[in-house]
Amino acid sequence: xxxxxxxxxxxxxxxxxxxxxxxxxxxxxxxxxxxxxxxxxxxxxxxxxxxxxxxxxxxxxxxxxxxxxxxxxxxxxxxxxxxxxxxxxxxxxxxxxxxxxxxxxxxxxxxxxxxxxxxxxxxxxxxxxxxxxxxxxxxxxxxxxxxxxxxxxxxxxxxxxxxxxxxxxxxxxxxxxxxxxxxxxxxxxxxxxxxxxxxxxxxxxxxxxxxxxxxxxxxxxxxxxxxxxxxxxxxxxxxxxxxxxxxxxxxxxxxxxxxxxxxxxxxxxxxxxxxxxxxxxxxxxxxxxxxxxxxxxxxxxxxxxxxxxxxxxxxxxxxxxxxxxxxxxxxxx
Numbered sequence: 001x002x003x004x005x006x007x008x009x010x011x012x013x014x015x016x017x018x019x020x021x022x023x024x025x026x027x028x029x030x031x032x033x034x035x036x037x038x039x040x041x042x043x044x045x046x047x048x049x050x051x052x053x054x055x056x057x058x059x060x061x062x063x064x065x066x067x068x069x070x071x072x073x074x075x076x077x078x079x080x081x082x083x084x085x086x087x088x089x090x091x092x093x094x095x096x097x098x099x100x101x102x103x104x105x106x107x108x109x110x111x112x113x114x115x116x117x118x119x120x121x122x123x124x125x126x127x128x129x130x131x132x133x134x135x136x137x138x139x140x141x142x143x144x145x146x147x148x149x150x151x152x153x154x155x156x157x158x159x160x161x162x163x164x165x166x167x168x169x170x171x172x173x174x175x176x177x178x179x180x181x182x183x184x185x186x187x188x189x190x191x192x193x194x195x196x197x198x199x200x201x202x203x204x205x206x207x208x209x210x211x212x213x214x215x216x217x218x219x220x221x222x223x224x225x226x227x228x229x230x231x232x233x234x235x236x237x238x239x240x241x242x243x244x245x246x247x248x249x250x251x252x253x254x255x256x257x258x259x260x261x262x263x264x265x266x267x268x269x270x271x272x273x274x275x276x277x278x279x280x281x282x283x284x285x286x287x288x289x290x291x292x293x294x295x296x297x298x299x300x301x302x303x304x305x306x307x308x309x310x311x312x313x314x315x316x317x318x319x320x321x322x323x324x325x326x327x328x329x330x331x332x333x
Contacts, residue, residue: 014299
């Protein structure tokens with residue numbers, strides 16, 4: 001994996017499965033795998049076409065000199081994942097791990113692997129309905145980091161305005177580039193001391209009254225979440241940011257700003273995201289893509305070679321080249 005990893009491929013090719021793997025590993029590394037599996041339909045749903053069709057799940061991860069390998073089988077009695085094998089490696093040395101109560105033994109081993117697994121977050125900003133978390137009042141002190149669905153964005157922005165004013169101003173000015181009517185956030189805690197809550201409100205450039213998050217378009221609301229995620233201080237950002245189709249609902253002009261934000265933080269952080277947008281794909285270099293194809297029911301992942309595309313890149317962006325079916329990532333006919 002590189003600093004920027006853009007997954008392209010047809011619907012059903014395996015992009016979302018790949019991204020969901022990061023949530024799975026993150027929960028595993030924190031000793032919350034059993035709960036995660038139960039919340040997502042129990043173990044049988046994790047096996048390809050069910051446990052009767054797929055005998056085991058095998059995962060292998062290398063981080064620097066450290067490696068991690070695990071094999072799961074299906075526990076038929078209670079529809080659970082059973083650790084059949086779990087091991088770590090370091091510069092060629094290998095040792096077995098032994099977890100407890102259906103959880104990983106990784107918590108006390110392979111420090112760099114565990115740090116990597118714990119320090120990435122999978123974000124989804126797709127829900128912009130009236131019941132979306134970021135449109136509700138949230139605890140003021142819920143501001144340690146931006147939650148995966150941005151439901152604590154009001155308290156997080158309040159913290160940035162107080163403790164990191166430069167980053168807060170950068171977020172506001174970036175939002176203004178794609179939503180010129182936006183003037184600023186209106187963030188005022190309410191409630192007794194120690195029990196304060198805060199609601200996401202904003203100010204219009206031409207009006208004095210405040211507006212609620214429900215009075216934002218879906219695209220603007222999603223862009224606010226994305227800008228807050230990518231432009232927060234480096235010390236608060238997760239080392240790896242994982243997103244599924246961040247371009248949803250965004251205007252083409254917003255896509256350029258989004259791509260610039262990704263490229264900017266990729267100097268220090270890793271970004272993994274999938275996309276179905278030709279316009280968004282046009283904004284990245286060939287080596288930043290992973291093409292996902294499904295061949296006879298199997299998902300394959302292939303990094304592109306820029307040298308083989310040079311004669312096309314003079315006239316076309318990567319999204320156009322993908323759309324012309326020159327690199328794969330199209331439906332299997």
